Amino acid sequence: MYETSQYHKRIFTPKNCSQQIDSSFGNVLLYGAGSDIIKNELGAYGEKILGSSSSYVQSNIGRYISNPQYYFQVNEDYVKNKLKVILFPFLHKGHWMRAADISGGEFSFKPPIHDINAPDLYIPMMAFGTYLVLAGYFLGITTKFSPEALGVQFTTGLLCWLLQVLLLEATLHSLGSGEVPLLDIVAYGGYIFVNASIILICRIIWDYVFCLVTFFECFCMGVFLIKTMKRILIGEVRSFEKHSTKRNYLLILMALSQIPLLFWLGNVGVGAK
Numbered sequence: 001m002y003e004t005s006q007y008h009k010r011i012f013t014p015k016n017c018s019q020q021i022d023s024s025f026g027n028v029l030l031y032g033a034g035s036d037i038i039k040n041e042l043g044a045y046g047e048k049i050l051g052s053s054s055s056y057v058q059s060n061i062g063r064y065i066s067n068p069q070y071y072f073q074v075n076e077d078y079v080k081n082k083l084k085v086i087l088f089p090f091l092h093k094g095h096w097m098r099a100a101d102i103s104g105g106e107f108s109f110k111p112p113i114h115d116i117n118a119p120d121l122y123i124p125m126m127a128f129g130t131y132l133v134l135a136g137y138f139l140g141i142t143t144k145f146s147p148e149a150l151g152v153q154f155t156t157g158l159l160c161w162l163l164q165v166l167l168l169e170a171t172l173h174s175l176g177s178g179e180v181p182l183l184d185i186v187a188y189g190g191y192i193f194v195n196a197s198i199i200l201i202c203r204i205i206w207d208y209v210f211c212l213v214t215f216f217e218c219f220c221m222g223v224f225l226i227k228t229m230k231r232i233l234i235g236e237v238r239s240f241e242k243h244s245t246k247r248n249y250l251l252i253l254m255a256l257s258q259i260p261l262l263f264w265l266g267n268v269g270v271g272a273k
Helices: 002-011 014-064 068-072 076-087 122-141 147-174 182-190 192-205 207-236 244-256 258-266
Strands: 100-103 106-109
Touching: 068 182, 076 122, 076 192, 076 207, 122 147, 122 182, 122 192, 147 182, 147 192, 147 207, 147 244, 147 258, 182 192, 192 207, 192 258, 207 244, 207 258, 244 258
Parallel strands: none
Antiparallel strands: 100 106
């Protein structure tokens, strides 16, 4: 009994209690430090995941949308030479490949100001505005002008632009090239308003040449798009050798589709009162 009571006394002495408290406090500190380490590791891992996800999203957005400022780096010489290529593509003596720009260890293409074959958005937007001005003038000289009629032409122009973009996207996608930036396709689709503006100018001067001029502009736009799409397939996505027969049929179909689009754009004031 004495030994047992002495044992209990030894266990519950203040000194032993202090040792137990110190031990428990040490365990708390130990596990607390481990908790901080785990938090830091999880935080670093989370930042790594978020960073990789952010870079993945940015890379994919850049692939399909690219930098809008790139498409407005133009000058007077580029605009004049580009209009010649669009209106008379069969007279273009140079190559159709885009100029590469390797700087900082990254591959890219030179902006329009340094490469006539680069797509831009300046000419499509200016051509679209010119088309609307000419359409309004034509409606005026034919006594059919009204805000509603001009609004119809604005909507018609946007629909044609959208259809052209969808057509080019579908053609490239069918040929296995889905990595072309979206703004490139928007630019190529908007060049049709250059030809549409020429058609309206000819209608204003002499309406009887409407059909002849429209067919000529359809031919020019078709040649320009075929050359451009072939260049994309050869130099930018390198899938030119695949499905050659299918490719030729799709390119010809794309060129022929310019006929209804340009006739639609050229028929200003149809149905207007």
